[in-house]
Amino acid sequence: MSIIKIENLKKTYDSNGIAVNALRGINLKIENGEFSAIAGPSGSGKTTLLNIIGGLDKPTSGTISLSGEIINDYNPTKLSDLRLNKIGFIFQAYNLIPVLNAIENVEYVLLLQGIGSSERTKRASNILKEVGLEKEMNRKPAKLSGGQQQRVAVARAIVSEPEIVLADEPTANLDQDTGSALLDLMHELNKKKGITFLFSTHDVMVMDRSERLVYLRDGIIAEDKTK
Amino acid sequence: MKIIFIMGWRNLWRNKRRSLVVISSISLGIFVMIFAMGFMNGFNVQMVENTIKTSLGHIAIHRKGFQDDMKLDYNFKITDTILQSLNDEEILAYAPRVKIHGMIRSSEASGGIMIVGIDPEKEKNISSIYDYTSKGDGSRFLTNEDEEAVLISSSLAKKLDLMLGDKTVLMFQDKNKEIIGVGMRIVGFFTSPIDSFDKFIVFTPIKLLQNITGLGENISEITIVVKNSRKINNIKQKLLTEINDADLEILSWKDMAPFLVSAVNLFDKMMYIFFMIIFITVIFSVANTLIMAIMERFHEIGVMKSIGTKPKRIFSLIMFEAFNLGIVGLASGIILGVIFIQILGIIGIDFSFYMESMRSWGSGSIIYPAVKTMDIVVATVIVIITTIIAALYPAVKAARIKPLDALHYV
Ligand SMILES: Nc1ncnc2c1ncn2[C@@H]1O[C@H](COP(=O)(O)OP(=O)(O)O)[C@@H](O)[C@H]1O
Ligand SMILES: [Mg+2]
Numbered sequence: 001m002s003i004i005k006i007e008n009l010k011k012t013y014d015s016n017g018i019a020v021n022a023l024r025g026i027n028l029k030i031e032n033g034e035f036s037a038i039a040g041p042s043g044s045g046k047t048t049l050l051n052i053i054g055g056l057d058k059p060t061s062g063t064i065s066l067s068g069e070i071i072n073d074y075n076p077t078k079l080s081d082l083r084l085n086k087i088g089f090i091f092q093a094y095n096l097i098p099v100l101n102a103i104e105n106v107e108y109v110l111l112l113q114g115i116g117s118s119e120r121t122k123r124a125s126n127i128l129k130e131v132g133l134e135k136e137m138n139r140k141p142a143k144l145s146g147g148q149q150q151r152v153a154v155a156r157a158i159v160s161e162p163e164i165v166l167a168d169e170p171t172a173n174l175d176q177d178t179g180s181a182l183l184d185l186m187h188e189l190n191k192k193k194g195i196t197f198l199f200s201t202h203d204v205m206v207m208d209r210s211e212r213l214v215y216l217r218d219g220i221i222a223e224d225k226t227k
Numbered sequence: 228m229k230i231i232f233i234m235g236w237r238n239l240w241r242n243k244r245r246s247l248v249v250i251s252s253i254s255l256g257i258f259v260m261i262f263a264m265g266f267m268n269g270f271n272v273q274m275v276e277n278t279i280k281t282s283l284g285h286i287a288i289h290r291k292g293f294q295d296d297m298k299l300d301y302n303f304k305i306t307d308t309i310l311q312s313l314n315d316e317e318i319l320a321y322a323p324r325v326k327i328h329g330m331i332r333s334s335e336a337s338g339g340i341m342i343v344g345i346d347p348e349k350e351k352n353i354s355s356i357y358d359y360t361s362k363g364d365g366s367r368f369l370t371n372e373d374e375e376a377v378l379i380s381s382s383l384a385k386k387l388d389l390m391l392g393d394k395t396v397l398m399f400q401d402k403n404k405e406i407i408g409v410g411m412r413i414v415g416f417f418t419s420p421i422d423s424f425d426k427f428i429v430f431t432p433i434k435l436l437q438n439i440t441g442l443g444e445n446i447s448e449i450t451i452v453v454k455n456s457r458k459i460n461n462i463k464q465k466l467l468t469e470i471n472d473a474d475l476e477i478l479s480w481k482d483m484a485p486f487l488v489s490a491v492n493l494f495d496k497m498m499y500i501f502f503m504i505i506f507i508t509v510i511f512s513v514a515n516t517l518i519m520a521i522m523e524r525f526h527e528i529g530v531m532k533s534i535g536t537k538p539k540r541i542f543s544l545i546m547f548e549a550f551n552l553g554i555v556g557l558a559s560g561i562i563l564g565v566i567f568i569q570i571l572g573i574i575g576i577d578f579s580f581y582m583e584s585m586r587s588w589g590s591g592s593i594i595y596p597a598v599k600t601m602d603i604v605v606a607t608v609i610v611i612i613t614t615i616i617a618a619l620y621p622a623v624k625a626a627r628i629k630p631l632d633a634l635h636y637v
Contacts, residue, residue: 056533056631077537084535091533091634094526099237104230111230112535156534 001068003164003196004030004053009062011048011219022048024219026062030164030198035190037199039207040216046200047168049216053198054087054166055079067163084112088157090167095153096141102148103128103137106156113160127155131185147178154186164196171203183209231540235547238520239555245519249512250556253610256508257560258567260501260606265568265596266576267498271491272597273420275480278487280355281419282428283480284450285459286466291476293447294483297326297341299402302445303475309449312469317462319454320352323446325436329399331379331429332408333387340383341428342397344436347371353452356430360417365391367415373432377411380425381418389413397429402441409439498602502609509556509613513549517621521545521628528625529633538626545625549618550611557610561603571596 011023022045030036038046051057052064055071056079063070066086074082083089096105106124115123128137131151141149150170157165167186171179183206189195199206207213215223239246279285288309293301305323313321325344330337347369351357360368360378369378377395389395391413398408411431419425437443453462459479466477481488521528528541575593 051631054533056634080532080535080537082535083533089533091530095530097234097527097531099234099241100230104233108230109534112537112540117229 002029002031003034003067004028004198005063005065005068006053007063009049009052009064010060011045011052011057012060022219023052023059026219026221028214028221028224030196032163033190033194033196034212035187035197035210036212036214037201037206037210038214038216039201040222041202044216045219046202046216048219050166050168050198050200053164054089055082084109085160086163088160088162088165090150090153090157090165090170092169093146093149093173095156096149098141101138101140102133102144102152102155105141105152106159109156109160123159124155127159128152130189131155145178146174147182150174150178150182151185154182154189158189158193158195162195164198167197167199169201169203170199171201171206176205179203180205231544231547235544235551238524238544238548239551242520242523245516246552249516249552250559252508252512253505253553253556254560254563256505257557257606257610258564260505261561261564261568261598261603262596263501264498264602265564265572265598266594267494268599268602269572269594269596271494273594275487275491277420278484279452279480281359281421281424282354283483284353285453285456285480286451286463287478287483288449288451288466288470289447289476289478291474294476294478297328297447299327299400299440299442299447302442302447304445305449306472308472309470312466313449313451315462315465317454317458317465319452320349321449321451322346322349322353323433324350324448324450325433325440325442326447327399327436327440329397331383331387332396332398333389333393335388336386338383338387339427340397342399342436343428343430344433345369345430346433347373350430353450356417356419359419360415362415369414369430369432371432373414374435375409375411376414376432378415378417378430379413380428381416382422382425383429384413384416386426391416397431399440401439407439409435502605505606505609506613509553509610510617513552513614513617514621516552517545517549517618518624520548521621521625525628525633527633528628529630532628532630533634541628542622542626545622546615546618549614549622553610553614557607561606565598565603568596568598 006026006028009023009026010021013020013022026049038049040046048057052059055074059072063072065071066082071079071082097108100108103121103124106127107120110120110123125137128134131154133148133151133155136144136148141152144152153170157167171182174182186197187209190197199210201207212226213223214221290301290303302325323346327342329340329342331340345356348371356378357368360366361381362368369376377397379389384390387395393413394410395413396408396410398406401407417425433446437445453459463477463479470477531541572595575595577593
């Protein structure tokens, strides 16, 4: 069964009375273990699509199912649980809670899941080691570099063992080398642990490294190629 | 749960200056309130205690009618029944008095007064007149051996231009309504905390008055002081049943001074003004700070919600932050206020420079503030409740932030 199955998905925004068709009929399946990217120019609908997949936004029409379950009609509480337990998010920047240090940021998700304190700490520190932040665990986000912050965001996204990690332009605020290293990390996690990643990007480097490229243009899929 | 506490606490100190402003305004409000309440309370207690100590005692026994019309006609004999019931372990002391309206006259002036005949030794146990009497420069309290001796206040002496050792004439009606004048020598001066009392009362030995007026052994009142002032009403009831004399009235100080009771009640009510001030301070400062804090953290709250934080938890977080603001302000205000009041309670605040009129309230010119535990409890409850009320709207607002809107907002 596909992790994600999207059928004839449309999204129209109302921008001061003007209808903006951000998505105009998307059909897409994402399978377990994929390392895929949604590419396309700015304004093509990448963020909109990821937000709908992540349960942050609702489609205007069409269906979206996660592991076979249609989530279109989920109420806010169910969506919140879905985001907590089945999806990991990595945003472009400012992902972290500023008053919490690295390990607390990672633990936060486990706390929401109701996991006990000692297991929380154990899991969070293990994950932080995996993303190479063994020494930075007790630092607040402000004391971490952009790349380190994104690594914490990756750790937080995967610590809850979600079915899929959605990353909206995760390298856009990083320099070439840092972005590349971050991508290496995610790829390694994908290979080693089988975590499914779905990016949005207009960064050529990310496109090159992803295993499948879904190309959006004006809210429709222009190209979908698996390498 | 621990992380939520950590977040709440650290969020409080993110904008240190702002939080400190709120905390200090709450703290200052509480401080002012404790001070004002402590002051008022001290004022009330002193007003009551001074009145008890200078004139009323805790309980008095009179001939029925005396309280409304203090005439010599309302006199009574101290019976064995009365003596027996006064022999009670709850009663600290009692003393007889004779009271007559009259005039005092010097070569310069004259004035209406109340002449109070006292048993000098017994009086020491039930009132503070002895303590108020200056001892020195020839001034002294009355003794059992004194005959035509009178003790007057310094202010009355000044008014009438009388000196120690001077002779003065007291005029009053005897038992048969005959006006008599008695020459008396001034043996001492006293000063009580109650100005109106001083201007109106003179003391003389009870024996003398009883002889001159023809009262014999009869008296106008027995003034009683009890061991525990909280038991006044019980003791009064007990005396009523034991003495069981329809011709007598047994009154507590509250019965004798209803104006004092209403003054205390009025001052107590004025405390609500301070409660209102606190209420408004807390509501505005807490609500304002939280709204600003939430605006600043719009994106962050969006991230929190995106990764699955439920509105309820955001709500709790904001409430917890508000609670911290309130509690820290409250605690520091109480600590400062109580310390301050404790110190002032010992050294007192001297108002004699500013207002001689304080004395006319009967509180004395030095006020010793004293806090009531109950007032602090009320202040605490008020701050907590107002903090919750103030935080409710911002917390609901924060809980309802839509993650998508907030994520765009960096
Ligand atoms: N909240 C919104 N209200 C109105 N229009 C929006 C909103 N979000 C996105 N859009 C519009 O939808 C289109 C797709 O946007 P988006 O999904 O952000 O594209 P991308 O992420 O590929 O840059 C754009 O034309 C954008 O202006
Ligand atoms: Mg985008």
